[in-house]
Amino acid sequence: MRIKIAENIKKFRIASGYTQSELAILLSVSPQAVSRWENGQAFPDITLLPLLAKYLNVTIDEIMGSEEQRGECLKKEAFERLSLIHISEPTRL
Numbered sequence: 001m002r003i004k005i006a007e008n009i010k011k012f013r014i015a016s017g018y019t020q021s022e023l024a025i026l027l028s029v030s031p032q033a034v035s036r037w038e039n040g041q042a043f044p045d046i047t048l049l050p051l052l053a054k055y056l057n058v059t060i061d062e063i064m065g066s067e068e069q070r071g072e073c074l075k076k077e078a079f080e081r082l083s084l085i086h087i088s089e090p091t092r093l
Contacts, residue, residue, distance in 0.1 A: 006040035023055065
């Protein structure tokens with residue numbers, strides 16, 4: 001999970017057009033703090049997540065990787081349900 005959060009912060013920061021220094025200024029943290037988040041060496045303080053999400057124009061769930069995991073779970077569940085339907089249907093000739 002730590003790596004996913006780091007990757008997401010970096011990906012969304014770049015997509016938003018901010019440098020590490022610019023994002024640091026917006027969040028009132030040091031550029032080194034942003035660097036540590038993106039390298040997976042530290043996490044942003046939980047109180048910063050709403051502001052971080054706002055500036056990166058994403059949800060907190062997206063930063064945490066929850067949206068992607070949820071999508072994968074839904075795909076797996078749908079596949080399993082379709083498999084059960086296919087198995088339970090009688091063969092038609």
